[in-house]
Amino acid sequence: MPDWKAHVRPRLATLRLSPSREAEIVEELSQHLDDRYRELIAGGASPDEATKLALGDFRDGNLLAQHMAPLRQAHAPSSITPGSPGGHVFSNLWQDLRYAARALRKSPAFAAVAIATLGLGIGAATSIFSVIQNVLLAPFPEKGAERMVFPRIHGALQPQDRGRQMFTPAEVLGFAENNHVFDGFAAANGELMLYQHGEGAELLFGADVTPGTFEFFGLPPLRGRVMQPATTSPAPRRFS
C-alpha cells in the first residue's frame, strides 16, 4: 500500500493549519486515496496503475492548497512555545494572557498557590518599600528634610556620640547670630501644657518655638495662622 500521507502532507505545507487539524486532513485525504486505490485494484488495475490513477485526482498547480487558502482553519495562529522569542511585546500580550489563563485553569491547585504567593510577595514588597521609603529615603515629611541637621555639642576630648543636643537660650541665639553655613534655624522648647476648651481642660504636648519655625519646616498650620513678625519680640524674653 502506498504511503498516501507522504503525498498529501506536502500539498498542505503552504497553509498555516494547526498541527492537529493538519493531521486530521492528512488522515482523511489518505483514506480517500486508499479507497480509490482499492477500488481500482478490485477493478483489475495493477498496483502501479492504481497508485498513479489515485494520485491523478490531485490536479496540477496544487489546487488543494489554493481552494483551502481562504478558509479560517488555514490561518491558525502560531503555536505558543514558552521561552521562544516573539514579536512585539504588546502584539503577543493577548495570546500570552490566554495561554496563562488556560494553563492556570488546567491546574487549579497550582493556580491557587501561585496567586497566594504572588499576593504575599506583592504585600511583603510593598511593606518593605514603605519602611525603606519612610525610614531611609524620606523619613520626615518636612520640606528639605534631607538638609536638616540636629547639632550635638560635646567636649573636645569626648567621643562624637557623647555631649548633648539640648542648648541654652544663649547658645541658640549665639548659633543664630554667628551662622554662616545654614539657610536658617529653628529651636523649640517642648513642654506639657493644659489646653482649656468648652468641654474642659486637655493635656497637650506643646512647645515654645523661635520665629519662622513653620516656614523653616515648610508646613502650614493646621488651624489659625503662623507667627507674624509683629507678634514676635526681637529678643525672645522666654529664652533670656
Place this chain on the structure above:
Amino acid sequence: MADIDTRALDRELKRGSAELLILSLLDARPRHGYELGKLIHTRSGGQLTFHIDSLYPLLYRLEEREWIKGTWVEKPEERRRRFYKVTAEGRRVLAQQKKTWEAFVEAVRRVTEDEHA
C-alpha cells in the same frame, strides 16, 4: 412560482450548485467524503466529478459555515472515518437553495418552451 433571488441565482450558478449537491446528499444520512464523491459521479451519470482537491475544501468550507458537521466515527475492525451530517442551519440553507434552483429551472423551461412554440 416564487420570485428568483437574482443575487442568489448568480451565486449558485458560479458555484455550480456544488453546495446544493453536498447538502442534498447529506440531508438523507451522514456520509464520508469518498462516498459523497462517488454518489455525485454515479448519480450524475458521470457528468459531474468532484476531484479530491475541490471536494474536501468544499466540505471544510461548509463545516466552517456550520452548515454541516464532521465527526470521526470508529467501528470495530474498521479504521475510523470522518462522517458529515447536515446541521439545522444547513437544512435551512438547503431549503432556500432548492427553492432558488427550482425557480431557475422553471424559468428556463418556460423560456425554452416559448421558443419552440
